[in-house]
Amino acid sequence: MTIGSEFHVNVRDLAGPQCVQRLTQAIQKLDPTALVQFDLQQGFVDVVTTQPEQAVLMAIKDQGFHPWLS
Numbered sequence: 001m002t003i004g005s006e007f008h009v010n011v012r013d014l015a016g017p018q019c020v021q022r023l024t025q026a027i028q029k030l031d032p033t034a035l036v037q038f039d040l041q042q043g044f045v046d047v048v049t050t051q052p053e054q055a056v057l058m059a060i061k062d063q064g065f066h067p068w069l070s
Helices: 017-030 053-062
Strands: 005-010 035-039 044-049
Touching: 005 053, 017 035, 017 044, 017 053, 044 053
Parallel strands: none
Antiparallel strands: 005 044, 035 044
């Protein structure tokens, strides 16, 4: 597995397990090998992926969330 970059995304409107599932699926649709970890209480998503940050941010936005890099 080739990992390209790791980044920390703020997604303050995460509400629960359904959000985790939707975002994980959206990110892994771009990169099936992506590692995605959530901190729902703090509203953070950590992503390790071969895809560019902007592609991942767009996938999160396409799911109706408002991400920004920290």
